[in-house]
Amino acid sequence: MRKVLALALLSLPLFAAGEKREKTQEQVKEQVKEQVQERVRTGVNEELMKKGYEVFKKHCQACHVEYASPEKMREIVAIIRSGGKPPIAAPPMNEVAARVKHFFPEEEDFIEFVVDYITEPSREKGLCKPKAFEVFGVMPPIGKSLSEEEKRAVAYWMYHRYQETWEEMMRHHRPQGKGKGPKWMRE
Ligand code: HEC
Known part of the structure; x- marks a missing residue:
């Protein structure tokens, strides 16, 4: 049980970092989408x-x-x-x-x-x-x-x-x- 807990604690920062990276990618995707929509709106x-x-x-x-x-x-x-x-x-x-x-x-x-x-x-x-x-x-x-x-x-x-x-x-x-x-x- 203790071993499992230690493992879980160890993997926590890794997991958090991975999640962060994913979020950033999500944000980038969102940003690109907004830019495209802006283009469509302004109709260049x-x-x-x-x-x-x-x-x-x-x-x-x-x-x-x-x-x-x-x-x-x-x-x-x-x-x-x-x-x-x-x-x-x-x-x-x-x-x-x-x-x-x-x-x-x-x-x-x-x-x-x-x-x-x-x-x-x-x-x-x-x-x-x-x-x-x-x-x-x-x-x-x-x-x-x-x-x-x-x-x-x-x-x-x-x-x-x-x-x-x-x-x-x-x-x-x-x-x-x-x-x-x-x-x-x-x-
Ligand atoms: C032989 C040089 C020359 C070329 C080629 C030239 N310009 Fe100019 N332009 C100038 C100079 C010098 C000024 C600043 C004096 C003035 O406003 O007349 C100027 C100013 C302007 C202005 C600001 C006008 C004002 O005073 O409010 C516009 C707009 C402009 N140019 C557009 C263009 C465009 C578009 C082209 C291409 C189709 C072009 N120019 C090609 C020399 C040139």
Whole structure:
């Protein structure tokens, strides 16, 4: 009897550990299920996402990098602030998307703005910071050589590819431990 009890006690931690592992797996399964359901709910059109990404790679990527990390952005901002030439030709696409979404949170308005802007860009219409125009100049009318379908696809991709809000982004881009960062990136 004592032997059985000792055995039972010995195997207890093992059993508990096994149960824990199983639970985690269960949680992962649940998480994946939720993610899939979220996709279904938000109804992201994968076909259109793929097409939009193709347009981006072919017509936008030469100037707009797809994603610049907060570290990279801080680096670029520091170069610009010290009067140097930035290593990029235009604001990174994650920043552009967050910026436009800040003014046009609704998908339809966002797409409308992007489609129009890339076809007929101007300083007046532009939502980018005055400093961005100063540093990079106005974007050329790239959209003139794209079909309506291609323009909508790339705008759709921009809307759904990025989730970070402008406020979150500005918090991350702030020079570490130093105040609030440059004023022109905060507004
Ligand atoms: C030749 C370089 C170049 C290419 C190629 C380019 N852009 Fe730009 N884009 C810029 C520059 C520079 C800016 C910042 C100045 C401005 O807003 O006009 C910009 C800004 C933008 C903005 C923000 C507009 C604003 O000020 O509110 C959007 C949206 C945008 N680009 C979308 C695109 C898309 C989509 C493509 C591809 C179809 C593309 N761009 C291709 C240079 C480019």
